[in-house]
Amino acid sequence: MITLTINGLRASVEKGTTILEAARFLGFPIPTLCHHEGLSPYGACRLCVVEIGDGPGARLVSSCTYPAEEGLKVRTASERVIKARRMVIELLLASCPQSKVIQDIASKHNVRQQRFRQEYEDCILCGLCVRMCEEQMMAKAIGFRGRGSGRSIGTPFDIRSDVCRLCGGCMQVCPACQLRCTYTEPDKAVCGGCANLSPPCVEKEQFHDMMCYMSPCVACEIRKD
Amino acid sequence: METENILDIIRKSQGKAAIISILEDIQEKYTYLPEEALRLVATETGCSLTDVYGVATFYKAFSLKPRGKHCVSACLGTACHVRGAETVVAEFKGQLNLQPGETTPDNEITFETVNCLGACALGPIVVSDGHYHANVTKREVKDIIKATREGTHGSGGASKDYEFSFEASCPQCGQSLIDAAYRIDGHPSIRIDVMTDVGTGWMRIPSLYGNFVKILEHAAPEDALLTPLCPHCGANLQGKLGCLECNAPMGTMNVDGGAGIISICSRKGCNGHILTLNGATI
Secondary structure, three states, rough: OOOEEEEEEEEEEOOOEEHHHHHHHOOOOOOOOOOOOOOOOOOOOOOOEEEEHHHHEEEEOOOOEOOOOOEEEEEEHHHHHHHHHHOOOOOHHHOOOOOOOHHHHHOOOOOOOOOOOOOOOOOOOOOHHHHHHHHHHHOOEEEEEEOOHHHHEEEEOOOOOOOOOOOHHHHHOOOOEEEEEOOOOOOOOOOOOOHHOHHHHHHHHHHOOOOOOOOOOOOHHHHOO | OHHHHHHHHHOOHHHHHHHHHHHHHHHHHHHHHHHHHHHHHHHHOOOHHHHHHHHHHHEEEOOOOOOOEEEEEEEEEEHHOOOOOOHHHHHHHHHHHHOOEEEEEEEOEEEEOOOOOHHHHHOOOOOOOOOEEEEOOOHHHHHHHHHEEEEEEEEOOOOOOOOOOOOOOOOOOOEOOOEEEEEEEOEEEEEEEEEOOEEEEEEEEOOOEEEOOOOOOOOOOOOOOOEEEEEOOOOOOOEEEEEOOOOOOEEEEEOOOOOOOOOEEEOOOOEEEEEEEOEOOO
């Protein structure tokens, strides 16, 4: 067992537990975006930053990937943490403002404005779908491609992958597609996101071993009518 | 594309761990990474195609599009940039009618820009098929493209190997021997006086290291020995060294204000030369 202090509260956790898990066990809320139970920690969104250590040696780490250490002192809501977290939220808003998940996080942390150049990306490269596909669906149909500003997620050669079973798991976990509103210009205020999506289960007959994680599934609902 | 070739490459290596070197070998063979090759690598090594594709798109050295027979890379690093690499790149774009990263329609030349070649002192640098062109100007672009298409780099009499220009001065009076008004191959020439059987006249050689064609005021046979003299102070420039190629005496000049010494064979038809810079002989 490892004993660490979170916000002044001592806690004993098992070896290998991350700070995030320990803090949640004690009831301290830490916002997350790219973290998902059942998927390996990735540390992409940096929303779960916490401060560890004392005085000048104190530093910010992502709690979802940092394993608990003996005698570690963690602050989950210090001034520095809040400032960094708000900055992360602003950056997320700057790249993907139409995401319901990001909007909710922003509203919860009282971020009403962001100061960067506004973009309307479809993807924040959180890697949730890639991990979902590999770790839960055992498919590895999608992955990261390219690098730097050209980095994207998709299938090899941008054609449908042989190993994709159209399970929809990637869409289910995605914080940007989920209820994505295509509202990007003020005069197009009507959300048409779900109607434009072509949900995978339209081709359901062809795939006997297919799993579906969309509930309720838009396509199934449409087909009922 | 032949499946056997690729299978050979894969079998030679150590599977999953060697994926980058497998892709390098395939690219060397086919100039790019064909889709079928990547699929084959994935099935043979046991990696997922997604991972193989991720690696292939991550590294700039790999190309998924067919490339030309010849590759020309222009450096756009900081040093080359401030020395005017932008205009050189613009000239290449105009003459080849393509954007960096593209290949000419006849599949001959792929032109790309790189960020640094590590030879900043020679900038702007252009590399064509592994051959370095130093201090490239807009005017030289046409010649580089021509030489690349014909594959004539480094062959023929006027070798461009190790070519770079230098300043020469008299070791006695220290005055410059460079004659900017008389240019050879677009570079200022070095002018000294020479004494031959016929009399004394000027001799000019290019200020480019690597090619010492001697141009004389009075014609002389190829094996004639020329006694070099400084045109300013009249001192005899003949040094103690003998030519490594024909054993004739050599004329000696200071290079770049005394940073080095260059010795050039005094036989008219001999290209023998020795350059010593900062104590090191090149």
